[in-house]
Amino acid sequence: MEDTVSAGYSSGRGFLRRFRIDLLVLVVSCCIFLPLVVSPPHLMDDVDAVQAQIARNMLQSGDWVTARLDGIAYLEKSPLIYWIMAVSFKIFGVHDWAARLPLAIINIALCWVTARFAMWAFDRRAGVYSGTILATCIGIFLFTRILIPDAALTLTIVLALWSFLRLLDDSERRRTTWFLVLYISLACGLLLKGLIAAVFPIAIAAIYLVITRETSLRELAKRIRPLSGLALLLLIAAPWHILATIRNPPYFDWTMHSNPGEYHGFFWFYFLNEHLFRFLNLRYPRDYNTVPRLWFWLLHFVWLFPWSVTLVAAFRNSYRPVSRAGKTRLLALIWIGFVLLFFTLSTTQEYYSLPIYPALAMLLGSDLATREKYPWSGRLVLSLILGTSLCAIVFLLAYNAHATVHGDISNALTQNPDMYTLSLGHMSDLTLHSFAYLRLPLVLAGCGLLIGIIATLRARRTVAVVAGLALMMIVFIQAARLALVAFDPYLSSKALAEALNRSEPGLLIEGDAYYAFSSVFFYTNKSALLWNGRSNNLEYGSSAPNAAHVFIDDNTLKSLWSSERRTYLLIYGSDLPRLKDLLASEFKVVASSGGNYLLTNQ
Template sequence: MTNQTLSAVPAYPSELSADTPRRSTAAAILLGLWLVIFFASLFAPPLLDDADATHANAARHIALTGDFVTLHVNGIRYLEKAPLPYWLDAVSFRIFGFNTFAAHFPEAIGVLLLALLGFHWASRAFGNRTGFYTGLAILTSIGVFLFTRIYIPEVLLTLFLCISLYCLLRAVESSNGAKRTFSSATYAYIMWASLALAVLTKGLVAIVFLLGTAIVYLALTGDYKNWRALKPLTGTILFLAIAAPWHILAGLRNTNGMNGHGFFWFYFVNEHFLRFLGKRFPKDYNKLPGYLFWSLHIVWLFPWSLFVPAALVVAIKKWRTRSTPLLASLRSLDFARQTLLLLGLYSALVLVFFSISTNQEYYTFPAYLALLLLLAVALNRAEDTFNTDASSRRWIIFAHIAFMLIGFAVAITLAYGLWSSRHLAFVPDIGDVLAHRDVGNYTLSMSHFFDLTDASFAALRLPAGLAAITFCFGPSIAWMLRAKKRHLAATTTIALTSTVFLIAAHIAFVRFAPMLSSKKVADKIEALEASGAISHDNTVLMYGDQAYGSSIPFYLGRQVDLVEGRSTSMLFGSYFPDAPHIFLTNEDLLRIWGTGDRKLLFVPLEKRDTVDQLLGNNKILLQETSGKALYTDRPLDQPNPQPGM
């Protein structure tokens, strides 16, 4: 046995245990989890301010105008993003209407396809149980859930990149009698087409990740000798045919902007190279400290990150027990080991790249499928050797003990919060009882979690209670099943525990809607117009950057003026000659306030003191929610009498 090559040793057996779900059953369970976690959450809360509604506004403009080349937000060119996510949203809007469901539906489909891709890839390489675990991990990881609550392109980028990686393996796979769904050439062309879609989703970083991984992988394995199988010439032509037209048209149609720059400089230089170096203009982002950047992946991949020690043990053992020199072993890999090597290289590249670059918490999302698949492989392997390998058994036990301790800690914390708020009345608007500490100036995605106070638990009793019960019992049940060697049931219980927690998290997320979305402000304006209390001939203004209330123009379906809001994403596009005159100064506001048609001014919490000093008592409050205010410059009109009154 010791003289055999790695490819001849079944080190990662597909089905060592009868405790394996049927492929159809596993797929049905994954679909059910997606429906419960992701599809059911498409209807609420409403679109959030900042990126969520900003991106929806860009897609709304496409759906209404048919202009698929130049993105616009509130009438201003929005040139910093690749277009594919907005194209998909525009199509969704045309089918389902302008609502929350339509805005987030493409992203939810992306999650489903990502889970099914992970299930298929892992099943082919390691068997149905590993495939099932991979799908479970993708659907129930905290990071995947959190970073698909707003419409950002990361899940679609991950999907297209991972399709490209899978097709890369299949294209260069040696013709050893393995069954193929498609020919080698077809896989190669799918790889190039998927890479083009990834570029249209997120930009040039997709090329860096795929080609960087492919070059190192092909060099290590010797598969560079099969380079013709990748169709580099005709594949590049296909790639350019898909990816190039939009870039060319966007460049031709968007010239002579800020400082004479057009699309090409802003998109390629400013949004790619200068962003990577931390010199992008304007600077409206933060970079996570190194210790947080790395350690937070324990949270984003939770609960599956608990099995990282087991994965490391499996990897070290395989390294120590290899029967051939390293270089020789890399030149004789089967599909399972090819998958491990490729995904290991890819995830390392993504993590290291964003540890150097400017980053947000979700930037490493493209590595999630790779990391979770590797963890699923290690977990399956550890389960198979649970009875015979003391170290595997030890680290699985460690994971379950950690899960139970974390679960009890969370349950106790939530129970304390519920007990502390037992005498407090339910507060519909949770924003009124938050601390508003302005952590990281709210440029980090998770900053608002630091705003929670004891009083806020009065508005979170249902989700907090549900999460507390789940974490109190779920980890213990999973451990009891593991102790009885019912491994499939134990791992599935971990996934179900996370599922119930994510449902509770979604309920809590909906409770935060008044603070995170300004839809109520848009609803108030429409209700006043419908009742006749204000005329339809009015001017809506927002104080500060459009991100403070980007859901307002989406739900009103019209352009709004910005006072002192020529900043961040609105800055570059505002300098084009045909940009609408929507940017006002404080002096402009004072000059028009109380004259001409009625003015309605939305003021975010962060700008209330400024506006109070500017307008003094010369304003009438129409609505206040989560510290955000809607003012007008004159008394309301006489409402229209209701029929029958």
């Protein structure tokens, strides 16, 4: 009887401890991600508003199979992220914050699952550290501030690999639960990001098994149940792929195209062009850039900052698969190496390596959990970096102390369109004077850095340093969020959309590819003619037989502009001189924002 009571009491205490850990990780994650739901206030042009508009189009049209923009099939992405946003719109209404809410919840869930994984593999302290590290590193903020599915993909990979380890664990009692989690995660990943969502976990698990020889093939099949799992995976993921192939078949018109057979339907574009040819850097159209391989690797010290200062030390722990901790470290090492090698051999964007962040966070967290005192080398490096950064902020504030600001921040920026195919390309637009518009974010960032410096120099115990650095990053990321608010007129065309909504009805033309003013389409829910916009992600779909006729050339623009019909034109400020030469007629500026214009012919 006493043993039963004692066991119940111990179990109750264990539950309370786990609850406190869960609560702590959730609070830190919510402080990072929930403010981003409502601020910056508007969706940005390019991918941000495009993703939201696709979700709205699906909801309004009832076509949940083929994503469309402006009446053109958008075939390159899997649909689950659009479905999730569309459901959010259905529940809360079509708002920018409703588009962002699912991603914020996914990010919070990712940090919590990573903490739980680390807690299971190592101990409670490692769980807290791992979840906190993932939530507060620079990269997770930078690469989830826009509506892309990579954080959701990462969540499915974490769940799949954790399920794999749990199914191999002899002490695991809930095998059916983890069997379902494994294959449902793989299926959801396929519907989020395509084949790599299955390639990554399967390849990582296979390499792990080859190295460890942990179980026989018969026992492995008994635990993982590949045939039943494949049936479940196909039941979830196959219907969309089949329907998308049927509804977007190949079309060959030998008379209309200079390149016969240019449109090959969904199957060719999605499976060959988007997967194989993108990997080989042969994708059509080539509307993307790639980060140099060396920088792709080295920049992880930036994306994982401030925790990356102990990254080298974290790799010195034992990876022998003789314990649950050793097995998890080995799996994490294979996980990191395979993903980095995969993208090293392929095209790379800065955020492509996001799936390895949980593995890195667990290695860092488990290492710090074994240290009573924070490594002195880490404190030294952190102090130098944080001190230098604080000096840079003081310099920028002093440099712009008497600077005057006129209008929005676009007046102090440069434009480097060649860099915009990179995720962080707009950072190249910054000038020294532009920081005059960012005084409050700079002051707040400086306060955050000061917290980090004090924690690094004064605290000795690891738990105190981790707490101080986490608080520093919460403050610093809020400063970055406020900076994005200042950039809002430059990165979003909401002001032009509002002006268009207030204007008399008329024909809308956009002076570039759809992405250029995509936030206008979201906030007005209008379609437009695209002047010289047959490029980038809509170029392939524009050749489909059912594509809307929305692409116009110079002659059509001149004809429409000189007609009696009221016509509006969205255009970059840099294109105004060419427009004046082309039209040779008067036009009225309806509104301007961020250096861009909404014009009308009447």
